[in-house]
Amino acid sequence: MTRTKAVAWAGGASYLLVVGLLVGAAPRASGTVHGVGALLAVSLLAGVVRRMPLLALAMALFGSTAVVVGPPSSAHESRAASYQGQFLSYLAADLVLGFIVATCARRASTVAVAVSFTVQLLVIGGFAHGDSLAVNGVIALLALAASCMAGLLSRERREHAVALRAQEVAEAVTAERLRIARELHDMVAHSIGIIAIQAGMGSRVIQTQPTEAREALRAIETTSRETLSGLRRTLVSLRQADRGATSSEQSPLAPSPGLADVEQLAAATAGAGVRVDVRRSGEQRPVPADIGLSAYRIVQEALTNVVRHAGTGRCRVAIEYGDEELSVEVVDDGRGASEHDSDHGFGLIGMRERVGLLGGRLSAGPRPEGGFRVAARLPLPAPVGVPVEAR
The missing domain is CATH 3.30.565.10 (Histidine kinase-like ATPase, C-terminal domain)
Known part of the structure; x- marks a missing residue:
């Protein structure tokens, strides 16, 4: 258990390190590279997601926001195109959000959806301009809705399986x-x-x-x-x-x-x-x-x-x-x-x-x-x- 916890924390620290490298060490890379890099880096949060999903969501939102508001990308790329690529990083937060909706309590899931929606709305509204504002807003909303729907379907399937199992047990007992x-x-x-x-x-x-x-x-x-x-x-x-007596405890019974x-x-x-x-x-x-x-x-x-x-x-x-x-x-x-x-x-x-x-x-x-x-x-x-x- 301690080793698993240490691995989870190491993954979280590695994720923050990768995000820091994307923002600070590669400032001239394109916005798409930053966005895809942040999206791939979320795999490092797998251990944190399983143990503390809300903390993992907070880290994913922090990392994605840092990629968006970080230094401007390549000079050959327009600022609007740069931000449009960097907004891909929020897909990482959406993946974590889908896991929360599928596994956590409904109250926690509702809070997580509200926080994620608010953060993405504020960042996109503050850093996207003109036509890119509407495009990025719609894409972000669709991605968030898709992750929530996938989480809900997974939750309903699991609850249905549990209900069927309980029904089978009750029928067997009867x-x-x-x-x-x-x-x-x-x-x-x-x-x-x-x-x-x-x-x-x-x-x-x-x-x-x-x-x-x-x-x-x-x-x-x-x-x-x-x-x-x-x-x-x-x-x-x-x-x-x-x-659940063992064979050594069982007494011989007449056929x-x-x-x-x-x-x-x-x-x-x-x-x-x-x-x-x-x-x-x-x-x-x-x-x-x-x-x-x-x-x-x-x-x-x-x-x-x-x-x-x-x-x-x-x-x-x-x-x-x-x-x-x-x-x-x-x-x-x-x-x-x-x-x-x-x-x-x-x-x-x-x-x-x-x-x-x-x-x-x-x-x-x-x-x-x-x-x-x-x-x-x-x-x-x-x-x-x-x-x-x-x-």
């Missing part, structure tokens, strides 16, 4: 919140539903059928542990994302559930009093983790609704591995869904969101012959061909 809400709803709702049913059954038979009561308590314990494990996985992931865990889910549902018939068809193969997790959660939510709302003792889960899509269907022969059941409706929203994020299709509703049907079709990525070695 999407993550929805994902977490879906995960917690699907996981907790299913487990709490099974626990409630097992607890109710155990309390009814604890006196007459202690063996059945013990089985209910075991199911409650197993379901509770699985739910706690899932909650821990979700919470640890959130804490690691918030703190997310997938299609391979559907049978275990069916067994837990059977413990709650609903027998689940799982059928698989097609060429069974590994699917991407996000598709497997979404399919599992859809089955889980559908089974939760069967346990809580269908009033039946059995249902069917069909999983079909197609060439281009994975089909999941959960069908029961119960009493169907209630339109006023808020829990069921909320679960359907979560299922639709999961399927929509993967570009799939979901249909859910009562069947004409009775019961309820949930069917999801999730597109699968195209298989990558593996070349076979010739023998």
Whole structure:
């Protein structure tokens, strides 16, 4: 930081030195040479512009004014032509002004524009005469306006980029919140539903059928542990994302559930009093983790609704591995869904969101012959061909 500051101050001192040489050591050079020289010398102020733009503007205005009001130029050049060339030096101040408009606060930019305009107007009015007064005044005004417009366009582009970035961050946060809400709803709702049913059954038979009561308590314990494990996985992931934990601080987490865990889910549902018939068809193969997790959660939510709302003792889960899509269907022969059941409706929203994020299709509703049907079709990525070695 100190070295950068020293370089900036060295550049500012060099700029003043170059301007002094143009005014004092080359008095017979043409006004155009003075103007172009001052314009090129402004590059020495790059470090000052980045650190102290207002000071850089003051130095550029001082140097440009010194070039204009300095000694007269070559004797072979008229005084009007001399001044017309020397006024080019104010383009250097205009460049610095454009940077200020693009990067500094609006109040500072307004003050800088007013000061620059006033200085240039006074100098041109005092040293330009006749036709050159109008010409140089118009040129100076156009150059100042062009630099301000370029600065404003740069500021608006940067502010627009910042706004887009903030919008992307907000959308990402919202999407993550929805994902977490879906995960917690699907996981907790299913487990709490099974626990409630097992607890109710155990309390009814604890006196007459202690063996059945013990089985209910075991199911409650197993379901509770699985739910706690899932909650821990979700919470640890959130804490690691918030703190930016390093790999050495991360604890090993259980993998997310997938299609391979559907049978275990069916067994837990059977413990709650609903027998689940799982059928698989097609060429069974590994699917991407996000598709497997979404399919599992859809089955889980559908089974939760069967346990809580269908009033039946059995249902069917069909999983079909197609060439281009994975089909999941959960069908029961119960009493169907209630339109006023808020829990069921909320679960359907979560299922639709999961399927929509993967570009799939979901249909859910009562069947004409009775019961309820949930069917999801999730597109699968195209298989990558593996070349076979010739023998």
